Amino acid sequence: MSLHxxxxxxxxxxxxxxxAATAALLPAAAAAQGxxxxxxxxxxxxxxxxMPRRGGTRLVRGRLQAPAHGVRDYLIQARAGQSLEVELxxxxxxxxxxxxxxxxxxxxxxxxxxxxxxxQGRVAADGDYRVRVSLNxxxxxxxxxxxxxxxxxxxxx
Numbered sequence: 001m002s003l004h005x006x007x008x009x010x011x012x013x014x015x016x017x018x019x020a021a022t023a024a025l026l027p028a029a030a031a032a033q034g035x036x037x038x039x040x041x042x043x044x045x046x047x048x049x050x051m052p053r054r055g056g057t058r059l060v061r062g063r064l065q066a067p068a069h070g071v072r073d074y075l076i077q078a079r080a081g082q083s084l085e086v087e088l089x090x091x092x093x094x095x096x097x098x099x100x101x102x103x104x105x106x107x108x109x110x111x112x113x114x115x116x117x118x119x120q121g122r123v124a125a126d127g128d129y130r131v132r133v134s135l136n137x138x139x140x141x142x143x144x145x146x147x148x149x150x151x152x153x154x155x156x157x
Contacts, residue, residue: 015093046073055082055154062126063147064095064133068142074131078123080153085153088117092146095138104128112136122157 009050041113049058078080078084088097098107099119109119135146 013025027114044071044073045069046075048075048077049152050155051076051078051152057151057153060150060152061148062133062150063145064135064141065145066135070140071132071134074133074150074152076131076152076154077127078103079126080123081157082123082124083120083153083155083157084123084129085120085149085151085155086118088133088148089151090117090146092135092139092144092148094148095148095151096134097150098132098134100130100132101125102129112134 012113022025046062049060052056060074062072066071076084084099086097086099088095094114095117096110097119098111099109099121100107102125108121111117111119131150131152132149133148135144139146
């Protein structure tokens with residue numbers, strides 16, 4: 001028995017080509033919209049930073065190692081009216097941090113859109129403020145690491 005390849009009808013061939021082109025473009029389209037392709041959600045390591053009751057400054061030294069540990073969260077309990085200051089010191093060019101208020105999904109501040117890795121703000125509500133330190137997507141994909149110092153200051157008003 002001999003197997004000979006028969007050409008596909010032109011309509012079928014167009015459908016296959018359209019399907020292949022669409023499948024190839026989906027990850028790029030998701031990235032362009034700022035959405036990553038669906039992947040299992042990884043747990044972000046979380047560390048509570050205990051601040052003195054009247055405020056003060058804490059230095060937190062850390063290391064991020066991609067891909068598994070490219071992000072870390074720090075929680076700071078604050079009261080409404082206090083002033084919170086966050087500064088990230090590192091030699092890694094793509095390192096960044098975000099500040100989230102209590103029960104908020106949208107960041108109050110994202111350092112990747114700022115000229116300085118520093119944020120100061122008045123705390124609007126009582127609760128846990130989260131600071132997320134991370135490597136950028138390119139660094140995570142390359143498996144790079146980063147040593148950093150996170151300076152957290154909480155001051156009464």
